[in-house]
Amino acid sequence: MKYNICLVSPDSSISRTTEQVVQELGDDLRCNVIIIDGNVKTAVSHVKPYVEKGIDAIISRGGTAIALTRAYSQMPVIAIQIEATDILKAIQGIPDGTKIGFISYSEVIYQYQALAELMGVHKITFFRLFHLGDEDTVIEQYVRDAWKQGIEVLIGSIHVREYAKKYNLRFVFLESGKGAILRAIREAASTILVRCQDRDEFKLISNIVDYTFTGTAVFDSRGRLQKWNPAFASMFAGESGTDWKVRIPLIFSSSRLQKVLDGSVPGGGEILRTEERDYAVTWQPVWEGAQLVRAIAFVQPVEQVQSYAQSIRKKQHGEGLIAYYTLDDMIGKSLAIRQVKREILKYAGTHSNVLITGESGTGKEMIAQAIHNLSQCSKGPFVAINCGAFTESLLESELFGYEEGTFTGAQKGGKAGVFELADGGTLFLDEIGDMPYILQNRLLRVLQEKAVMRVGGSKVIPVNVRIIAATNQELEKAIEEKKFRLDLYYRLDVLRIRVPALRERDGDISLLARIFLANLNKEYGRNKEFDKDVLHYLTTLPWPGNIRQLNNIVERMVLLSEGRIITMNDAAEALELGHNPEKGASKKIDTEQIEGLLSEGKSYAEIAELLGVSRSTLWRYRRKKK
Ligand SMILES: Nc1ncnc2c1ncn2[C@@H]1O[C@H](COP(=O)(O)OP(=O)(O)OP(=O)(O)O)[C@@H](O)[C@H]1O
Secondary structure (H helix, E strand, O other), X not given: XXXXXXXXXXOHHHHHHHHHHHHHHHHHHOEEXXXXXXXXXXXXXXXXXXXXXXXXXXXXXXXXXXXXXXXXXXXXXXXXXXXHHHHHHHHHOOOOOOOEEEEEEHHHHHHHHHHHHHHOOOXXXXXXXXXXXXXXXXXXXXXXXXXXXXXXXXXXXXXXXXXXXXXXXXXXXXXXXXXXXXXXHHHHHHHHHHHHHHHHHHHHHHHHHHHOOOXXXXXXXXXXXXXXXXXHHHHHOOOOXXXXXXXXXXXXXXXXXXXXXXOOOOOEEEEEEOOOOEEEXXXXXXXXXXXXXXXXXXXXXHXXXXXXXXXXXXXXXXXXXXXXXXXXXXXXXXXXXXXXXXHHHHHXXXXXXEEEEOOOOOOHHHHHHHHHHHOOOOOOOEEEEEOOOOOHHHHHHHHHEEOOOOOXXXXXXXXXXXXXXXXXXXXXXXXXXXXXXXXXXXXXXXXXXXXXXXXXXXXXXXXXXXXXXXXXXXXXXXXXXXXXXXXXXXXXXXXXXXXXXXXXXXXXXXXXXXHHXXXXXXXXXXXXXXXXXXXXXXXXXOOOOHXXXXXXXXXXXXXXXXXXXXXXXXXXXXXHHHHOHHHHHHOOOOHHHHHHHHHOOOOHHHXXXXXXXXXXXXXXHHHHHO
């Protein structure tokens, strides 16, 4: 891209020389040079239309350059310098012994005097310096002085010429040579380039600040708002008509701004409370040398920070913090399950803790997820933990997290517990009845104080978590036996859902079996159907493992049956393989079978799968065994 430079010429000789330079150098100049006439009095108005059209720099000389610099302070104005050769050229034709005077702008005279000194030329003996804005009478006065002192030739600026004529003095115009003009053009081009780079850099930085969602504001050393970005303005802009900037000193009066400015705190973060909302503010003092000159505030609404933190945690913990099930996933048309669904809808609208009771495999976790997904905190995390699946110390660190170095093998940097992970969402405490008594006390405190302290830590971390607890035990009995704290029970049992066992759900067994079959057909690419008798038979069984068990049996039938129709024989075979719900009904968990499978080398997870019981049931068995 070629730059546009306006050269304002106070004399036709400069215009001619410039034309020659432009012609001779052509494209090498890499800029368009527009030559216009103008002297100290006319240049500013002559240049104006070009400035408005958008030129990149102005070149002129002497007083005209000074006038243009003052008028267009935003624009680079380059002065053509007086060069040694220009001076030599001006005085070379003047015979020796002639008395020469020099009247011009101080800048021009100083340049000449410095050069004359260097060159050892002292032909000029009379000097008068004038300044921009001096009346013409001043110039005339100087010419008269020269005439009085017997000066014969005057060198000087263009408007000295008319007075020289008046006093019958010879006048020599100090022309600018090609070298001086070329150097001015080159200087203008490089100034433009640097300015463009500065401008681009400035634009880039402004873009970063303007487009960031973090409100950013600069306060001067006296705490006055100096600059801000649109995000900051939109955070604090009040109702229309009120000037939000007026409110800023009041809003920030409770902040650490003053302390940051007087150096008593080194910046850092704080929560700023306003009538409308809370903001997280991070302060950065700015030093110039030893002086603290301003403070920058980076402001974000607290909810925004929390939601970022949540989404980061979600990413860090993968899919684990998401509730998949919704109310629509809950199959069932029985009166009992319809009642449960009504309760879910009602409770989801509140933030109170919920206690879900029901046998193993009845869908307690599914209900907890459905409540979460219908609740106000559905965008927050859903974190589930099985309180029966850990030893006491492990459960403690899983629940509350721990600080680095708390115990051997502790993760570097410590670890967040499920309370922290569930912040802003729901924490599902499964098998709450199995929580060790000592931890119940700690859990109660967290629920009361809405804050958690990591194991080995001293920092209180506020948490906003809705608790949904579940149990398949009778907590009332556990309270009587002093295994469960009454105060914790009251904290958790604010709203209660009792999930009916599958055998209590009239009509649901065949509905669930058919839907499970359809899903499994899809999963395994089959096209199986139940014999009518099989469906009926399934409805007569007691199903101690409830829906989980029903699903497992149907899956086994799909895999074992050879024909398209699942017959009573297929059903019998599937039920024989340790899934017999009748056996399970009399004895919730078959210890012989477990021991048999363990001796075959099966893992607890595999045994749970094979027997159609939940893993926690097996964990309980394992603990009792120990
Ligand atoms: N109404 C329902 N419709 C369809 N599937 C269901 C329903 N209820 C539960 N399930 C399924 O049954 C299985 C067990 O459900 P869930 O884990 O929620 O039970 P739970 O009561 O929490 O069990 P446990 O007490 O053993 O932890 C899951 O695979 C779930 O998808």
